[in-house]
Amino acid sequence: MLNKEVTIYDLARQLHLSTATVSRALNNDPVVSRKTRETIQDFAEQMGYQRNHFASHLRTSKTFMIGVIVHALDSQFITSALAGIEEVATKEGYSPIITHSRESYQREVSNARNLFHRRVDGLIASLALDTPDLNHFDIYQDKGVPVVFFDRAEANSPYTQVVIDNYQCGYDATRHLIDQGCRNIMLVTGSLHCHAYAERHRGYAAALADRGIPYQPVLTNDLCEAGGIAAAMQILDMPERPDGLFITNDFTAVVCMQTLRQHGIRIPQDIAVVGFNDDEVCKIVEPNLTTIRYPGKDMGEVAALTLIQHLTGASNLSVMTKIVLRSELVVRASSLRKQYLT
Amino acid sequence: MLNKEVTIYDLARQLHLSTATVSRALNNDPVVSRKTRETIQDFAEQMGYQRNHFASHLRTSKTFMIGVIVHALDSQFITSALAGIEEVATKEGYSPIITHSRESYQREVSNARNLFHRRVDGLIASLALDTPDLNHFDIYQDKGVPVVFFDRAEANSPYTQVVIDNYQCGYDATRHLIDQGCRNIMLVTGSLHCHAYAERHRGYAAALADRGIPYQPVLTNDLCEAGGIAAAMQILDMPERPDGLFITNDFTAVVCMQTLRQHGIRIPQDIAVVGFNDDEVCKIVEPNLTTIRYPGKDMGEVAALTLIQHLTGASNLSVMTKIVLRSELVVRASSLRKQYLT
DNA sequence: TTGTACGCGTTATCAG
C-alpha cells in the first residue's frame, strides 16, 4: 500500500548515473546517447517508474490540463462537443477538467476561478445564458492563458471563438418556412441577451423582412420541457395562431409539437415546425422534425485542437478571432406544409 | 502577462514573518494567533495570492482530483450520472477529470493508467462492454487509491460498487410482459459478458421459469441505432414472431419499435415492448415506452459522495462492497397489450 | 555525452 514511489533518484542510483541524465533520457532528449536512453527507459519501465507531474509542473509550469466550462450537461449537442474535446485532448496528451455552470453566471465565475487556480494550460468555455460580461476571464488574459469559446460566445471579445453562423441558420430556417407557405411565423427561443440566440433572431427577422412578412413578437423561455409545453399553451390561446414555428432547440420543439398535437393541431398542415441542433430525437418524433444540423463533435474537436495547437506553438490564437463551422438545414416532415396547401 | 506569481515568500517578506507562519495562517492553522492569521489572510487576498496546488501537492501528495472513466458519453443515463458526480465533487472541493473509453477495453486501460499517473485521489468508473478483468485497477489497489464502480461493475471484486438490482429489473420487466399476456418474450440486450446485462438476463429467465414459459434465444448487440434496426429486421424474418420484447436500452428499443411499425407491426397489440433507463425519449415516441427508471443523477451523486467521504475519513469504503439504488418499472402505452386481448 | 547543484512553492519538523 505505501510502496514508496520510484523516483529518478532511485533509477539514477541503481544505474550509476546522474539524475540529470535520467531526467533527460525520460524526456527522450537526443543529447543523451541512444543506448543510455534505452537502458534508462527500459529500466524505468521495469521498475514501474511514473513521472510525478506535480514536481515536473512545479518546474515547468505546464500542467497538460485543459479546463472546460459548459452551460449544460443535459444536451446532446454539448455532450457531443465534450466527446470531441475529450478525444482530441487525450490524443494530444492533455486531460480535460470538465465543469458545469448549469446556466448560472455565478457558477460560471466560480468554475473559471477554480480552473485557473488549478493552473490549467488553457480553457474552453461555453457561456451561461445570463452571463453579462467576460470579466471573470480577465485573469486568464492577464496571465496569458489561452481561452477559446465555443457555441455560446460573446460578439466582440479578444478571445477566439468556434461557432456556427447563427444569423444564417435563423435566416435559412425562416426562409424555408416561408417557402412552405407560412406567413405568420413565430420564433420561440432563449434569452436574446445571449449572442447566439440574438443572431438567430436577427436572421429570422431578416428573412421575414426580405419577403415583406410581418414580424411576430418573439416567445423567449428556457428551452426545456416546461418551456415547450408553455409555448404550446400560449399558442393555443392566441386568437390568430401562427402557421409556422421556429424553435431554437429540438427537445423543446418536440415537446411543443406534441402538446399542440394533443390539442388537435395538425403538424405540418396547421403549423409547420423547425427545430435546432439535429438531436437524435428528430428522427423519432412523429412527424420527423426539420432542424438545423449543428455539428457538436466537430465543434469540440476544433475548439480543442485550436487551443492545443496554440499551446504547442503550432499556431497562434491571437490572429484568429473566429472559426465558423458548417451548419445546414435538414428538411423532414414537420415542416413540409406546401403539399397540403390548396 | 508574465506577472510573477505571488508566493508565500513575498507575503512573508513584506509582513516580516516567516514562510512557515504564512503557510500555517493560510491553512487556517489555529496554532497561529488569530490576529496574525487575519493579517496574513487579508494581505494575501489583497496581493492576489493564490496557492500553487502543485507545490502543495508535491508535499502532501493530495491532489483533490477525482478520475472518472465512463464507457460512453452519448447516453442520457451516463451524462446524468456525470452531472451528479460533477455537482458533488465541486461542492466538496474536488475536480473530476472525465475520460471516455468508448466501450473499448484498451482505452479503458489507458485511461486508468493516465489518471493514476495524474495522481488522482480516487477513481469512479463504469466498465466497457468487453472488459475481461480488473487487473488494470491493481495499481490503484496497491497504492491504496480508492476506486468506486457504478452502473457497470464486476460481480466479485474488492471494490465498492454503486448499482441497481439488475436481476430484479429484468425480472420485473419480464413479469410485466407476462402479465400483459405475452407468452413468447424475447430479450434484446448487450453482451452477456457484462455483468449488468447478465443479471438482467438472469432476471428475465427466472421470470419466465416461474411461470413455466419457454425461454427464447437472446439477441445481443451493441444497443445503438443500428442494433435497434437489426433486431427489428431479425424479428420480422422470424417464422414465429415474439409477442413481447424486453430491450435493455431505451434508444435501441425506440428505434426497433419504429422499424417494426414501419413494417406493419402494431405496438403493443402485436408486440409489447419494454425498454430500460427512462430516457426522455420514452415520453416522445409513439406509443410511449414502458421502461425501467434508472436514476442516473442519484447514482453519480452517491458514487462521488461515497468516494469523497472515504477520502476525508468520514467513512470507510472497505466495509462497503455494494450500494444498491432504487429502480422501478414505469408502465406506459408500449406494453399495455392486455386490453387488446379477446 | 554526462554530472553537479540549485530552484520551483509548499508543508513539516524541530527548535526556540
Next chain:
DNA sequence: CTGATAACGCGTACAA
C-alpha cells in the same frame, strides 16, 4: 506562538 530549514521530485544552467 513563531522561525529556520529540510524535504517533496523534477528540470536545467553550467561545468566537466
